[in-house]
Structures are given as C-alpha cells and as structure tokens.
Amino acid sequence: QVQLVESGGAGVPPGGSLRLSCAASGFTFSNFGMHWVRQAPGRGLEWVAVVGHGGRPAYYAGSVEGRFTVSRDNSKSTLYLQMGSLRAEDTAVYHCAKEISPYAGDWYFDLWGQGTLVTVSS
Amino acid sequence: EIVLTQSPGTLSLSPGERATLSCRASQSVRSSKLAWYQQKPGQAPRLLLYAASNRATDIPDRFSGSGSATDFTLTISRLEPEDFALYFCQHYGSSPVSFGQGTKLEIK
Numbered sequence: 001q002v003q004l005v006e007s008g009g010a011g012v013p014p015g016g017s018l019r020l021s022c023a024a025s026g027f028t029f030s031n032f033g034m035h036w037v038r039q040a041p042g043r044g045l046e047w048v049a050v051v052g053h054g055g056r057p058a059y060y061a062g063s064v065e066g067r068f069t070v071s072r073d074n075s076k077s078t079l080y081l082q083m084g085s086l087r088a089e090d091t092a093v094y095h096c097a098k099e100i101s102p103y104a105g106d107w108y109f110d111l112w113g114q115g116t117l118v119t120v121s122s
Numbered sequence: 123e124i125v126l127t128q129s130p131g132t133l134s135l136s137p138g139e140r141a142t143l144s145c146r147a148s149q150s151v152r153s154s155k156l157a158w159y160q161q162k163p164g165q166a167p168r169l170l171l172y173a174a175s176n177r178a179t180d181i182p183d184r185f186s187g188s189g190s191a192t193d194f195t196l197t198i199s200r201l202e203p204e205d206f207a208l209y210f211c212q213h214y215g216s217s218p219v220s221f222g223q224g225t226k227l228e229i230k
Contacts, residue, residue, distance in 0.1 A: 004166075037221075045167070045210055045221040061218055095166060107214045108157040110178060112166035 002026030002111060004096050009116030016086050016120070022079040022096030022113055029077035030054070031102040035109065036070060036081050038092035048094070049081065053103055064090075086120045093117050124149050124213050128222035134230040141198040143225045145211035150191045152215030158187060158196045161208045161224075170209075171196065203229075 008020040022034070036048040049070040051058045058070050069082040079096050094116055097109035125148040135141055145156065154174040159167040169178040171187040174194055184199040198205055206229050211222040 044223040045212070047219050047221070059217065097167075100169070100172070106155060106172075107217075107219045108155075108169070108172055108212060109167075110169050112168075114164070114166045 004098065004111055004113035006094060006096055006113045006116040009094065009118045011119040011121060012086055013122050014087060014120055017082070017084045018086065018118060020081040020083065020094055020116055020118070022081075024077040024079065024096075024098070027098070027111075028102075029072075030074035033099040033103075033105060033107070034072060034079045035097045035099070035107065036079075036094055037097050037109075037112075038090075038094045039115070040089075040092040043092075045095075046092070047107075050107065051079070083118070086118075088120050091118060091120045123218055124151065124216065124220055126211055126213060126220055126222035128209075128211060128225045130225060131223075132226045132228060134228050135201055136230045137201050137203055139201050141196075141201055141205070141227055143196040143198075143209055143227070145189075145194040145196070145222050147192045147194070147213060151194075151213045154190045154194075155213060155215035156187075156189070156194050157212045157214065158185075159210045159212065160205075161210065167210065198227075201227075 005023045035050045049060045051070045067085045071080045096113045098111040099105045100110040127146045129144045156174045158171040161167045175187040186197045188195050209225045
C-alpha cells in the first residue's frame with residue numbers, strides 16, 4: 001500500500017525538542033525528494049523543509065532555519081524532522097509529503113501523510 | 123516570497139451547482155507552476171491539479187483549472203456531495219513554495 005505515516009508528535013514546553021518520523025511504504029522511497037509541511041490549527045498550509053532523494057540538499061523555511069533539521073534513512077524508508085528551540089507558533093499538524101517526480105522534481109506533492117500533532121505550550 | 127490569496131474564504135453551494143474558486147498570486151507564478159489540493163477533515167491533502175490545468179491521476183473531469191501569471195481558477199462543474207471540503211492552491215515555480223490560506227466549500 002502506497003502511504004506515508006507520521007509519528008512522534010507530542011506536547012512540549014517552549015524551548016523543547018522533538019523528533020518526528022515519517023515511514024514510507026509502497027514506492028521506491030530513495031528516488032524521491034521528501035518534504036515537511038505543517039498546518040496550524042484552523043490555518044492554512046506552510047512549507048517547512050525538504051531533503052533531496054539522496055539525503056542532500058536540505059532547505060528550510062525561514063521560520064525554522066537554524067532550529068529544525070530534516071534528514072532521511074533510505075535503508076529504512078523513513079524521513080525525519082528534528083525540531084529544537086520550539087516556540088508556541090510551531091504548534092501545528094506536521095505532514096510529510098512526497099514529490100510527484102523522481103530525483104530532482106518540482107516541489108508539488110502527490111502523496112501526503114495524515115500528519116502528527118505538535119503542541120508547544122507551557 | 124510569493125503570497126497566494128484565495129477567495130472566497132467560504133463558498134456555500136448546493137450539490138449539482140458549479141463552483142469557482144480563485145487563487146491570486148502577489149507575483150507572477152513562473153511557468154504556471156500552480157497546484158490545487160483538496161482536504162477533508164482529519165485527512166491528508168489530495169492533489170487535484172498541477173501546472174494550473176492538468177488533472178492528477180484519478181481526478182474526475184468535473185474538476186478543471188485555468189489561469190496564468192497571477193490569477194488562477196479551480197472550477198468544479200457539477201458539485202457532488204463528496205466535493206464539499208477545503209481547497210488549497212500552491213505555487214512551486216520558485217523557492218520557497220507557498221500555499222494559499224484555503225477556501226472552504228460547504229453545503230448550502
């Protein structure tokens with residue numbers, strides 16, 4: 001079954017850290033760039049980060065640059081997002097998403113996970 | 123960064139009617155690299171259209187897209203009950219990519 005399943009979301013205090021995972025199945029994970037996109041409660045979607053199919057390059061939204069790190073383990077078909085120095089405004093459902101074309105494709109997405117909720121609150 | 127503004131915020135229509143959703147960009151979207159997604163409560167977004175007017179796999183032909191540069195439109199020709207959802211546009215013509223704030227299509 002072709003799917004992405006996120007995990008790792010939790011409630012954390014401001015300044016805390018968290019690592020999210022996204023397990024992929026049903027397609028050749030190592031062929032595709034992968035992204036994180038978040039959705040704050042009642043808000044729209046915000047692109048967060050991307051990692052290339054081979055693990056590089058990685059790019060970030062300005063709002064998370066220097067605090068978040070995206071990585072992947074192609075042997076485990078898993079994408080990660082290491083989140084640090086968390087702020088209240090990072091509260092959101094975090095989705096992983098797959099680029100539609102293999103290798104260096106355009107950044108739009110034909111497969112998304114349902115998301116995992118991160119709540120940053122004291 | 124390109125800002126996408128969707129209108130209306132909420133659209134109330136009945137099944138069988140035609141829906142027209144707008145997405146306006148603050149700058150020209152290169153090569154009409156604009157996608158549309160549908161999202162239902164508690165579900166992942168679903169790709170509907172890419173390159174402004176190309177339907178994704180398995181998307182019914184009642185969904186169509188048009189536009190270029192800064193003005194794009196998603197049209198649903200005859201609404202089915204399952205079409206009532208949240209719709210987002212996204213540009214991917216430059217970095218960073220960005221999304222509109224969404225249009226909620228609700229049953230009248």
